[in-house]
Amino acid sequence: MRDSRIETVKVKSLESGVRWILKRTFFVDFIKGLMVTLGYNLSKGVTLRYPDEEKWIPYRRFRGVHTLNRDLDGRELCVACELCVKACPTRCITVVPMEDSTGKGISDRVAGVWKVDLVRCLFCGYCEDACPTTAVRLGRGYERACFDLSSAVLDKEKLLLPEEVPPDLDGGVIVAASFERTGAGMKVNADFTKLKGDWLKMQG
Amino acid sequence: MFETTVEVIIICIKVGVAGMVLFSLPIPLTWVERKVAGHIQVRLGPFRVGPHGILQPVADMVKMLLKEDVIPTKADKWLFMLAPIMTMVPAFAVFVAIPVGDKFTLPFIGKDITLYMSDMNVAVVYILAVSGLSIYGIIFGGWASNSKYAVMGGLRSAAQMISYEVAMSFAAVGVVMLSNSLSLVEIVKSQSGGLFHWNFLYLPVGPVWFMIFFIAGLAEVNRIPFDLPEDEGSLAAGYHVEYSGMRFAFFMLAEYIAMVTISVLAVIFFLGGWDDPTGVIPLPPILWFVGKVAAFIYLFMWIRFTLPRYRYDQLMTIGWKILIPVSLVCVLVTGLMRI
Numbered sequence A: 001m002r003d004s005r006i007e008t009v010k011v012k013s014l015e016s017g018v019r020w021i022l023k024r025t026f027f028v029d030f031i032k033g034l035m036v037t038l039g040y041n042l043s044k045g046v047t048l049r050y051p052d053e054e055k056w057i058p059y060r061r062f063r064g065v066h067t068l069n070r071d072l073d074g075r076e077l078c079v080a081c082e083l084c085v086k087a088c089p090t091r092c093i094t095v096v097p098m099e100d101s102t103g104k105g106i107s108d109r110v111a112g113v114w115k116v117d118l119v120r121c122l123f124c125g126y127c128e129d130a131c132p133t134t135a136v137r138l139g140r141g142y143e144r145a146c147f148d149l150s151s152a153v154l155d156k157e158k159l160l161l162p163e164e165v166p167p168d169l170d171g172g173v174i175v176a177a178s179f180e181r182t183g184a185g186m187k188v189n190a191d192f193t194k195l196k197g198d199w200l201k202m203q204g
Numbered sequence B: 001m002f003e004t005t006v007e008v009i010i011i012c013i014k015v016g017v018a019g020m021v022l023f024s025l026p027i028p029l030t031w032v033e034r035k036v037a038g039h040i041q042v043r044l045g046p047f048r049v050g051p052h053g054i055l056q057p058v059a060d061m062v063k064m065l066l067k068e069d070v071i072p073t074k075a076d077k078w079l080f081m082l083a084p085i086m087t088m089v090p091a092f093a094v095f096v097a098i099p100v101g102d103k104f105t106l107p108f109i110g111k112d113i114t115l116y117m118s119d120m121n122v123a124v125v126y127i128l129a130v131s132g133l134s135i136y137g138i139i140f141g142g143w144a145s146n147s148k149y150a151v152m153g154g155l156r157s158a159a160q161m162i163s164y165e166v167a168m169s170f171a172a173v174g175v176v177m178l179s180n181s182l183s184l185v186e187i188v189k190s191q192s193g194g195l196f197h198w199n200f201l202y203l204p205v206g207p208v209w210f211m212i213f214f215i216a217g218l219a220e221v222n223r224i225p226f227d228l229p230e231d232e233g234s235l236a237a238g239y240h241v242e243y244s245g246m247r248f249a250f251f252m253l254a255e256y257i258a259m260v261t262i263s264v265l266a267v268i269f270f271l272g273g274w275d276d277p278t279g280v281i282p283l284p285p286i287l288w289f290v291g292k293v294a295a296f297i298y299l300f301m302w303i304r305f306t307l308p309r310y311r312y313d314q315l316m317t318i319g320w321k322i323l324i325p326v327s328l329v330c331v332l333v334t335g336l337m338r339i
């Protein structure tokens, strides 16, 4: 029958017994608990209002969507060596080399086709490790939701475009954003000049 | 003849207004409850439908209306369909006896309008009796569903409500002893004249009666920490597990209205009804009343997201071994004080 008691009372001394009774009579623990929740109720939430108002910008080490890079003169760094294709565990990169002596790339050999299937990519970063010329890099883009899987395959033209996040912005921050839904799809427009706070600090 | 007609028309208008208010009350209340839940859990709560999610209940209602109305094959169809109505009707019927203010005079005509449908001289008894009826709906719902979870929920609810009905009635007895009347309007009048005339502060028994009433009330309306009939953890959803669509919404409606009823009763019994605690702030009495009730409703939600659920045997222990003996002692003390 002991189990049916609300709490097993172990009265050690008269004083602790009295304190036990007083605590129960005046609902002390109960009020303490209520105060804790009241504090939380009045505090500001930590919810990130993505995508309507805020957006998180990842750190530089983040492994997001690939980018293909150029050197300072604007020549494509990729020499179509296909090492990234070999290194890729999911075989999602396709590279078809092409001869080109117009100076488009840093050598005569450039990638005629360079595409990556992001549906299969697991963002392991082996491709960027394998690349001898630092042509392929995993960037900071992470919004890849789409209605149509064919748009998950990115080709060279798209990958060569500059990244959306400005390169001088250190990550780990929250910026202002707005959400746009049109017939063509959805888009989160981030305003990288309006910082809204530090991610780590927000986590308390 | 003319007088009677006017009276009938006035009563019809009052019933219409009260019915409409009661039917629409759960709409803002669900929103508030989810907001309170959200903020206590450091979230935002509903946010996407309308500004600050204010239209979320409307979206929910549309969803409820469009849901398929499932009746299990082996269920007792009549009882199954009857049960939600049986819970809802008593919840509404209680409000016949509940005053929300004294009376006001219509401008230009000079006619007094009372802010209650009827000032019964046995209102306390009426309310306890009628609100006790809603348990039939819960038991019928649980039984008719032909599901183990639902039956368990219904039976738990029966045991819980009957146990706590005793403590609750004792609390009402206490109030009646303090106010010397069974009519709610009289009970409020007996507390008029500021904070220190309220039953809540009739030391030393006032606070005790209040706590007994409040705890029993929590159990009576199946709110956390006493929501064993619909214990999600062990009974899925308890007595309404088989219900869907509008029938489920009726149960929810009844539950919210029961919560409002308990808040209103607590305010009338212990916090002076529409009485102004300070005697100096010139607010209309009805606003005092609504404000106090709102504070109570917040308290209910606040407790819901603070406390865990009691075990079933703990629930019974609190009811039979603590509340009822304490109320008996309290009756004695109150009686001695009122000699």
Ligand code: SF4
Pocket (backbone or CB within 6 Å): A087, A088, A089, A090, A091, A092, A093, A116, A120, A121, A122, A123, A124, A125, A126, A127, A128
């Ligand atoms: S990140 Fe990994 S999986 Fe994705 S393309 Fe590069 S190597 Fe392949």
Ligand code: SF4
Pocket (backbone or CB within 6 Å): A077, A078, A079, A080, A081, A082, A083, A084, A085, A095, A111, A130, A131, A132, A133, A134, A135, A136
């Ligand atoms: S991206 Fe790098 S590794 Fe891949 S083909 Fe081009 S140069 Fe070679």
